Amino acid sequence: MSSKSADVLARLPPCEASSPQGALTALPVAQLKPTQNSVGMDEVQAKVAKIESMSANQLADYLLQRPIPVVVGKTSEFFAIDHHHLARALWDAGKRDLAVPTVVAENWGPLDGNHFWKAMARRNWLYPFDGLGAGPCKPSALKADVGELENDLYRSLAWRGRERYVYIKDEANPIYAEFKWANFLRSRVIFWGALLKWKGDPMEMTLKAISELDPSDYQDRLAYALYLAGSREASGLPGFIGCR
Numbered sequence: 001m002s003s004k005s006a007d008v009l010a011r012l013p014p015c016e017a018s019s020p021q022g023a024l025t026a027l028p029v030a031q032l033k034p035t036q037n038s039v040g041m042d043e044v045q046a047k048v049a050k051i052e053s054m055s056a057n058q059l060a061d062y063l064l065q066r067p068i069p070v071v072v073g074k075t076s077e078f079f080a081i082d083h084h085h086l087a088r089a090l091w092d093a094g095k096r097d098l099a100v101p102t103v104v105a106e107n108w109g110p111l112d113g114n115h116f117w118k119a120m121a122r123r124n125w126l127y128p129f130d131g132l133g134a135g136p137c138k139p140s141a142l143k144a145d146v147g148e149l150e151n152d153l154y155r156s157l158a159w160r161g162r163e164r165y166v167y168i169k170d171e172a173n174p175i176y177a178e179f180k181w182a183n184f185l186r187s188r189v190i191f192w193g194a195l196l197k198w199k200g201d202p203m204e205m206t207l208k209a210i211s212e213l214d215p216s217d218y219q220d221r222l223a224y225a226l227y228l229a230g231s232r233e234a235s236g237l238p239g240f241i242g243c244r
Contacts, residue, residue, distance in 0.1 A: 193217025
């Protein structure tokens with residue numbers, strides 16, 4: 001990548017209502033509309049630390065290799081269909097006004113109302129569940145921007161499993177695949193030790209907080225989660241790589 005990555009990023013054309021499918025464009029993080037309601041905050045926090053360690057040019061280089069796919073909707077709304085964790089990390093790192101690379105997956109601006117949402121659902125570009133896995137909700141209940149995304153502890157646990165290579169990212173089923181792993185773990189791995197000690201909103205629990213509050217419970221539950229991810233119970237999930 002060129003040493004002038006920041007200049008390349010600055011020259012990308014803005015994403016607009018008329019932007020065609022396949023166009024490489026740029027859009028401020030604050031204008032991205034999420035198509036899911038939650039993220040794993042442990043993964044977000046890891047990305048925030050990485051972003052804050054970068055120079056402007058390093059960040060531009062990083063972002064140019066990870067354009068956010070968007071669908072153009074009616075009234076110039078731009079719906080991110082992937083990279084929600086990256087977008088939220090940029091928001092939390094104080095870069096919500098930064099214009100980031102986006103690629104137009106579809107321009108469905110002409111579609112009205114439910115026709116738009118039905119098209120999104122047919123392409124599996126919606127995940128209408130909250131941070132506790134409850135749903136589905138109506139599309140109107142999706143968060144207004146990535147800064148409002150809720151924490152899903154089990155999405156973080158699924159990410160931790162992928163980081164440990166107990167499963168891999170399935171290129172044939174990349175969007176929302178990790179939420180399938182999260183929901184697999186949600187009813188099987190309960191951090192009872194930390195949960196009984198937790199004083200705040202359970203929605204705000206992160207793996208990092210659990211590891212500090214009850215290290216023994218964290219290690220035991222994490223080991224069990226990693227075991228389950230490699231067991232026959234998980235064999236139908238995307239990216240499964242073998243039984244233990």
